[in-house]
Amino acid sequence: MYLNKTITEYFIIKGISDALEIQITIFILVLLIYLFTLGGNMIILLLICLDSHLHTPMYFLLANLSIVDMSCTTTTLHMILKSFITGDKTISFFGCMVQTFMAGSLSVHELFILTAMSYDRYVAICNPLSYHLIMSHRNCALLTALCWVLGFLLVAPLVGILSSFSCYSSIEINHFLCDIVPLMKMTCSNTSLLDVLFFIEGLFLFTIIPFLLTFIPYIFIIAAILRIQSNTGRRKAFYTCSSHLTVVILLYMILASQYLTPGSTSSLDSKKLFALFNTVAIPLLNPLIYSLKNKDVKAALERKLNRSKIFT
Numbered sequence: 001m002y003l004n005k006t007i008t009e010y011f012i013i014k015g016i017s018d019a020l021e022i023q024i025t026i027f028i029l030v031l032l033i034y035l036f037t038l039g040g041n042m043i044i045l046l047l048i049c050l051d052s053h054l055h056t057p058m059y060f061l062l063a064n065l066s067i068v069d070m071s072c073t074t075t076t077l078h079m080i081l082k083s084f085i086t087g088d089k090t091i092s093f094f095g096c097m098v099q100t101f102m103a104g105s106l107s108v109h110e111l112f113i114l115t116a117m118s119y120d121r122y123v124a125i126c127n128p129l130s131y132h133l134i135m136s137h138r139n140c141a142l143l144t145a146l147c148w149v150l151g152f153l154l155v156a157p158l159v160g161i162l163s164s165f166s167c168y169s170s171i172e173i174n175h176f177l178c179d180i181v182p183l184m185k186m187t188c189s190n191t192s193l194l195d196v197l198f199f200i201e202g203l204f205l206f207t208i209i210p211f212l213l214t215f216i217p218y219i220f221i222i223a224a225i226l227r228i229q230s231n232t233g234r235r236k237a238f239y240t241c242s243s244h245l246t247v248v249i250l251l252y253m254i255l256a257s258q259y260l261t262p263g264s265t266s267s268l269d270s271k272k273l274f275a276l277f278n279t280v281a282i283p284l285l286n287p288l289i290y291s292l293k294n295k296d297v298k299a300a301l302e303r304k305l306n307r308s309k310i311f312t
Contacts, residue, residue: 008171009092010090010093011091012090014089015083015089026084027084036284038074041283042070043287047297048063048300053296057137058121062117068113071102071106073280073284075099076177076279079177097162100159100162101159103177105152105154109148109151111214112147113144114210114247115147115210118218120135121244122221123135124240126220162180162183162184162187165189168187168188173186176275218245221241224237250281254281255278
């Protein structure tokens with residue numbers, strides 16, 4: 001179906017699979033993942049807000065990460081849940097552009113906030129005497145605001161160009177959400193400018209630069225840890241950044257597996273299932289990693305539970 005020089009009023013989100021026998025399974029799985037992701041991140045966010053022991057730069061950044069994870073999961077998964085409950089797979093053109101913008105911006109912001117957390121761990125371990133001066137409340141707030149602003153500003157030109165396209169070869173999006181890549185493939189408008197901008201931003205601003213800024217501080221962190229004389233001191237220093245390092249390694253492994261996998265190795269449906277896993281894995285695992293591996297978060301949770309028992 002070709003749309004001659006008219007902006008379509010809506011798109012149809014095809015979803016994960018057309019097979020009726022697995023749609024109920026997919027819906028239940030997605031719903032459980034969504035509830036666990038919201039619940040886990042909400043618990044961490046509430047603990048950080050309510051427990052004064054967690055009012056530090058590290059946990060302020062972690063609170064922002066929880067907000068991003070909840071927002072990103074809601075943005076990417078709500079169409080799957082909505083289409084199964086209502087049977088309506090349509091989304092307006094404006095709504096599609098908004099979802100594309102929000103999903104892209106939140107994904108980029110997650111990379112930047114993890115980069116900021118890496119810098120925080122670098123200062124804490126390599127320059128501990130100046131930590132509270134460098135990572136003051138004001139500087140930490142500015143750093144976080146910069147991450148949010150960059151996430152929105154860098155994606156805005158891409159979606160702005162995409163929304164100006166007037167011709168699409170089809171109104172059916174073979175995905176579970178509106179995403180810039182399938183929309184670029186569907187349009188019959190000239191995408192040369194968008195292709196160049198997407199390549200430059202995707203390769204450098206969304207991949208190489210965050211990767212380097214995240215992992216280079218760990219070279220200095222590991223070197224500083226190895227210089228510590230006592231085994232207890234080394235374990236304590238490594239423990240302070242182990243949760244963040246685990247999340248970062250998982251994230252970049254998932255991104256690499258998603259974008260470096262040859263296109264001919266799987267069907268479209270299996271690719272969408274793989275993309276779904278990549279979309280929900282980190283938001284779901286973040287609260288588990290930061291609660292199971294972080295003694296401060298576990299101690300804060302115990303304090304709140306003991307206090308609730310006393311009041312009860």
